[in-house]
Amino acid sequence: MSSLQKLYSRIKNNPNTVRFEELEKILTRAGFSGSWPSGGSSHKTFRHANGFTITVPHKKPYVLACYVKKAIELIDENGGIS
Numbered sequence: 001m002s003s004l005q006k007l008y009s010r011i012k013n014n015p016n017t018v019r020f021e022e023l024e025k026i027l028t029r030a031g032f033s034g035s036w037p038s039g040g041s042s043h044k045t046f047r048h049a050n051g052f053t054i055t056v057p058h059k060k061p062y063v064l065a066c067y068v069k070k071a072i073e074l075i076d077e078n079g080g081i082s
Contacts, residue, residue: 004029008081015068020058023071027054030075046071048078 001009008026011018024034024044032046032054045055052074056067075081 004081008075011068012072015065015072016062018063018065018068019061020056020063023056023063023068026075026081027071030078030081032074048074050078052078 004026007022011022011026024046027034027046030048032048032052034044034046036044042059043055043057045053047053054067054071054074056063056071
């Protein structure tokens with residue numbers, strides 16, 4: 001099992017303690033591209049070529065579990081990580 005798959009498994013099993021950088025890494029490897037809005041917002045929008053979109057706030061120390069669960073749901077619908 002690769003370190004990326006271990007990270008994905010840990011995030012999936014415990015969505016309450018996920019850092020923004022970890023979630024960003026998983027979404028990027030799943031084919032999402034992220035962009036910050038030009039207005040200086042604390043939210044980053046991730047888009048997939050299939051039309052899936054999720055906006056995640058950059059909150060420290062952990063991202064709220066509802067955003068993590070939605071991201072996991074979108075990754076699973078898209079076929080998982082490679």
